[in-house]
Amino acid sequence: MPRTRPPLGRGRGPRGGRPDPRDLPIEHVRDRMSSYIYGNITVLAAAIAVDPAAIHHGSAIWAVLATAVLTYLAHVLAHLVAHGLGGDDSQTDDARRESVLTIMRNANPIATSGLIPAVLYAVAWIGWIPTGWAQTAALVILVVRIGMVGVFMQRFSGKRPTFLGLWGGIVLAALAFVIGLVKVVLTH
Numbered sequence: 505m506p507r508t509r510p511p512l513g514r515g516r517g518p519r520g521g522r523p524d525p526r527d528l529p530i531e532h533v534r535d536r537m538s539s540y541i542y543g544n545i546t547v548l549a550a551a552i553a554v555d556p557a558a559i560h561h562g563s564a565i566w567a568v569l570a571t572a573v574l575t576y577l578a579h580v581l582a583h584l585v586a587h588g589l590g591g592d593d594s595q596t597d598d599a600r601r602e603s604v605l606t607i608m609r610n611a612n613p614i615a616t617s618g619l620i621p622a623v624l625y626a627v628a629w630i631g632w633i634p635t636g637w638a639q640t641a642a643l644v645i646l647v648v649r650i651g652m653v654g655v656f657m658q659r660f661s662g663k664r665p666t667f668l669g670l671w672g673g674i675v676l677a678a679l680a681f682v683i684g685l686v687k688v689v690l691t692h
């Protein structure tokens with residue numbers, strides 16, 4: 505008898521490894537979406553700040569990875585401290601451990617936001633593509649990832665994606681790009 509996957513929205517996601525976001529509590533989906541946006545904006549600022557010489561010498565790879573990983577760690581630390589407010593002393597060690605794991609899981613989009621730019625910069629560092637192409641591709645991919653947020657939000661809310669959702673994502677991407685650009689101008 506052939507095995508069948510549960511339909512979307514029931515159990516595991518389409519790849520079988522991750523749960524479908526629609527099956528998670530709304531607080532977790534919100535945390536993950538926030539992490540996704542925040543991670544992509546911080547890595548976008550790092551990607552804007554990288555110059556072609558840094559890509560050529562390989563330091564750009566570490567710049568975007570360090571930005572993603574250190575932002576992830578800061579985010580997790582902040583959430584762990586914040587979750588200690590008004591803490592329940594009767595909470596079991598297992599419940600505390602699960603809370604820490606949930607915070608870490610919900611922050612994963614921050615850590616993974618630097619992977620695509622790092623790979624592109626590594627490919628340019630090896631010499632397979634020009635550094636300008638790598639940087640342009642990294643910026644475009646990050647902006648597109650942010651731009652798709654409106655569509656993701658509609659989909660995860662159980663709504664059919666609309667042009668308005670796409671337009672909202674485009675506005676968000678433009679704002680994110682401006683934030684990244686201003687951050688680079690003011691801090692470099």
